[in-house]
Amino acid sequence: MLNKEVYFMIHTLQRQGYSQREIERMTGVSRKTISKYLNLSDFPEKKEYSPRPSKLDPFKEYLVKRVTLALPYRIPATVLIREIAEMGYDGRLSILKDFLFSVRPRPVEEELVRFETAPGKQMQVDFATVNNGKGKLHIFLAELANCRRTYTEFIPNEQVDTFVSCHINAFNHFGGVPREILYDNAKAVVIQRDFYGAGRHRFQDMFLDMCRHYGTVPRLCRPYRAKTKGKVERFINYMKHSFYYPEYTKLKMNGLTMDMETANIRVAHWNAEIADKRIHATTGRRPIDMFEEEKAHLLPLPAPYTGIYSAKACEQAEAETSAFTIPDISVQTSSLDMYDTLIPTGVI
Numbered sequence: 001m002l003n004k005e006v007y008f009m010i011h012t013l014q015r016q017g018y019s020q021r022e023i024e025r026m027t028g029v030s031r032k033t034i035s036k037y038l039n040l041s042d043f044p045e046k047k048e049y050s051p052r053p054s055k056l057d058p059f060k061e062y063l064v065k066r067v068t069l070a071l072p073y074r075i076p077a078t079v080l081i082r083e084i085a086e087m088g089y090d091g092r093l094s095i096l097k098d099f100l101f102s103v104r105p106r107p108v109e110e111e112l113v114r115f116e117t118a119p120g121k122q123m124q125v126d127f128a129t130v131n132n133g134k135g136k137l138h139i140f141l142a143e144l145a146n147c148r149r150t151y152t153e154f155i156p157n158e159q160v161d162t163f164v165s166c167h168i169n170a171f172n173h174f175g176g177v178p179r180e181i182l183y184d185n186a187k188a189v190v191i192q193r194d195f196y197g198a199g200r201h202r203f204q205d206m207f208l209d210m211c212r213h214y215g216t217v218p219r220l221c222r223p224y225r226a227k228t229k230g231k232v233e234r235f236i237n238y239m240k241h242s243f244y245y246p247e248y249t250k251l252k253m254n255g256l257t258m259d260m261e262t263a264n265i266r267v268a269h270w271n272a273e274i275a276d277k278r279i280h281a282t283t284g285r286r287p288i289d290m291f292e293e294e295k296a297h298l299l300p301l302p303a304p305y306t307g308i309y310s311a312k313a314c315e316q317a318e319a320e321t322s323a324f325t326i327p328d329i330s331v332q333t334s335s336l337d338m339y340d341t342l343i344p345t346g347v348i
Contacts, residue, residue: 055091059084073245117145120297123178124232132258140166143232147290154263163188164210176298180217243270
């Protein structure tokens with residue numbers, strides 16, 4: 001089909017007295033086509049076909065509103081399909097993804113360096129904060145480095161006593177204790193790096209006493225290398241986009257606020273039903289299945305920690321800790337069994 005410009009050129013040239021043969025020579029259009037279009041009184045517009053109905057059509061208005069009101073947060077398609085499935089959608093995820101692609105840009109994820117640890121060897125811990133519309137909510141996150149099973153708790157602050165309580169809850173959740181725990185430079189963990197010399201740090205008293213009680217070793221990332229604990233860092237991003245932002249914005253749509261108690265009830269369910277049972281992109285397995293293999297390698301839970309410690313015990317722990325170096329971590333490339341030999345019996 002000729003475009004509109006050529007159609008009008010043909011009619012204009014005819015009105016100017018040119019023959020069809022001359023018009024053919026001037027435009028390159030065949031005389032048969034020229035004759036056809038000269039017999040038309042107006043340019044034939046393309047026939048418009050009604051788009052085929054889609055199973056997603058009844059939900060598009062909701063999805064656009066959902067995505068728009070959630071900005072600047074991004075709600076994954078896997079979350080949205082669960083929501084519209086409850087509303088009656090029985091179509092494919094690919095249809096939803098295609099529609100979402102047309103209404104929002106794709107995120108660019110930062111590449112993280114990952115390394116693997118033996119079962120029961122390491123847990124990675126970090127804090128995070130999110131906005132609930134009225135202020136900030138603090139979050140404690142702990143992830144077993146081998147199986148990727150996690151514990152998440154929304155907390156009122158990031159003080160030492162809260163931090164210790166979260167560890168106890170995490171150990172009870174997992175039913176055991178890892179041999180070491182990796183941290184960055186959180187104030188609830190360390191008072192001063194290299195206080196006793198390179199790699200020999202001064203830890204918070206209550207935190208150190210808790211570690212002694214459970215028999216686990218605290219380890220620190222190197223300064224400005226918090227991404228060393230990339231597993232828990234990546235989980236924080238996953239938790240925010242798969243759980244918190246969808247739940248927070250859903251409540252916001254209904255004029256409600258996500259408070260700490262509500263967040264903890266909902267995140268416990270999400271952890272058990274979604275996070276623990278997803279196929280992990282790196283391991284290719286469900287964290288809950290790998291945990292069944294890892295839990296036998298965790299240290300057994302001791303008697304409950306009371307949180308009561310003496311200054312004398314802390315002074316002793318500090319002195320014992322200063323007697324050896326707990327190396328900073330950047331990228332783990334060798335066996336961690338060497339650390340067992342560095343720590344005398346009875347020391348953290």
